[in-house]
Amino acid sequence: MFKKNAVAAGMAAFASVALTAGCAVADGSKGSDADISEMSADELAEHLIFETDSFRDQEMQEGGDWADRMTQDELQQACSMKGDPDGETAGEVVAMARASYEAPENLELGDWRKGAELADSGYGYRMGHKNDDHSQRDPGGNCYNCHVFDPEVSEQGTIGPSLENYGANRGDGEAVRRYVHEVISNPHQYFPCTQMPRFRDGKEQLLTDEQISHIMAYLLDPESPVNN
Template sequence: MNYIKPVTLSALALIASFSVYADDMQAKVQAYIKSGFHKGKNQDPKRLEQDETLKVCSETRGKVSGEQAKAIVEREKATIKYPANGILMGNWQKGKKAFTDGFAMRIGRYEPDAPDKVRGGNCYACHAADPKELAAGNLGTNLRGYGKIRGNTWDTVKYTYDKIYNAQSVIPCSNMPRLGHNGVLSPEQIADIVSFLVDPASPVNK
């Protein structure tokens, strides 16, 4: 049985060296990404640092245990902020603009954006919504007829608001950006987007 030991040790050494190599490569990748940031507004490389939720999702590749999923939902729900007036359905016309415009979670650029640039969700990058808007992505759920299908009950409105504000509070390890949590959209903008999706008068539901 002695001949097994060298093979076992070699395998362990290979695994260990690969782990060190992977860690070293990860560090180099992170350093390279950080080097792309420049001084200026919205150029903070701290955005590359993962919080507890993202670390868990990365380490498990999104396949979290029931206990981990529960912890994520509870932690992320606690971050949600609602409009000062308590109204979760705003103006659908404003919501259409916030849904369409902006750049969502873009990281870095060579020159700062103009002060009057709209800060919206760029939601069409992943979702279809208004049937007349053909330039829509399919990475996310097709939202055409959202309110017509789901109705405009309080449960639908609150679920929609929470999902947009912090998708992790609804679906652990969701690929959707935490648009309110990360300050991309204000609570008022999110309420407007909720209206754009739910209001029967919105083109989404025509």
């Protein structure tokens, strides 16, 4: 149960309270004859999320609708647990991540200036009253939300490790470039069940290889403020 979405636990708790207290729960199904009084809390939560009008019938930027976005793929299902994964699960996640990764034809660095813009931009896949429109503006990486890059930038995150002086400390060899590309594309190859998004090899492609090359340049180019 609830391999499909990330908010199901909260919905299940709500459903459990509602059923235990004898509260009426509106069905809202599209022509459904489902008898919610016969459902467990978990079944009711899944029903409310995926089989009713709980989410808008609205197309996502990556295609599909709300329910498609909330449905987990195999890797997300494997990582749906409390705490860190056990050894077996971690190995399975790493294997899935590496199987989905395809190396680009070349690992040339892009423009670090464009990489800085992408790292700072959180534009991309927000839905609601003011949707992100990809025909007007390209998605960003929102990297500043989790990492420190440039010490001169005032607002940066600390969820992930600091990347200050990344290229200065590691150099710019082919092995370093490949590792950086692999981690940005699908970080589960090295960090199973990490909170970092799969920017290229997930359910949808959040960043293109060209965009990733710009972020790589921001990290590795000696002229980048990350390394000065």
